[in-house]
Amino acid sequence: MVLYLVESDVPAAKAEEFSSWLATHVTKVVAAMGRSAFASRARVVGGDEGRFVAVYELTGIPALENYMMSRERAELAEETTKAFPEAKLQRSFAERVAQPRRGMRHGEEPGAAFVVRVALPAAEADGWSAWYEGEHMPEVLGDPGFVRARLFEVHSEVEGERHFVAIYDAVDLGAVGNFRDGRGPKLGEAHATRYPNARIDRQIWEWQQ
CATH class of the missing domain: 3.30.70.100 (Alpha-Beta Plaits)
Incomplete structure (x- = not known):
């Protein structure tokens, strides 16, 4: 099991708009990843900005690599930049230990x-x-x-x-x-x-x- 994390910081004034947009965006990402992918999203409690996390679970590294190299992934990244150019994004991935x-x-x-x-x-x-x-x-x-x-x-x-x-x-x-x-x-x-x-x-x- 591989976890792909996309963490987003947006200005507080944009937080509610971003939250609504993220719900639809996550659905698009899962569709691009394939039927074995699973996603959830969370809002980070505390802080001055709107902080959100999209959590994607995939079967393994090859599945994540396929997505990262795909045209759909590039298009979705561009969509994010256009919709919220002020957002600060951090992406990481991890493998399950327990x-x-x-x-x-x-x-x-x-x-x-x-x-x-x-x-x-x-x-x-x-x-x-x-x-x-x-x-x-x-x-x-x-x-x-x-x-x-x-x-x-x-x-x-x-x-x-x-x-x-x-x-x-x-x-x-x-x-x-x-x-x-x-x-x-x-x-x-x-x-x-x-x-x-x-x-x-x-x-x-x-x-x-």
Whole structure:
């Protein structure tokens, strides 16, 4: 499984217009990627600008390469530039490392996500990945508001480093808030203590319907 992320920053005054446009754009991208592709989109909570993320899931690197080399992809990129020339875009892709889930109950479809990005020295990455998947993720997922966790390794050309992104799907924004006000800081402190060389960035996403 490969994750293709397109992150967009637009001026706050354009946020609602961009949100509506993105819903249609994502549908076009999925059609260009093929029937095996799946997409979702989120609005990043907080910040002065309108921040959005389009998340595309594909079966593997060859499927992503086919899309990236396609005429449709070039046309869609041009469409974005024409519609929102002021938008700042960042594209990245990552391969799935792990996907534990607690088991969704009725009414627990994800409405939000707690997203953790980690960059650390390459020499520490294998040990970190084993610990994160085997111990840390289950601890976070044990919080009642979370229903699924996914860990991806992000492709990076930074020499000597490896980059990861963990996406913890939650029932709603309230569940993420309860975690951050409750067990979150303690677990974050344990992470920092165990891997002091890791750079960590955290975001909250609200999934859009």
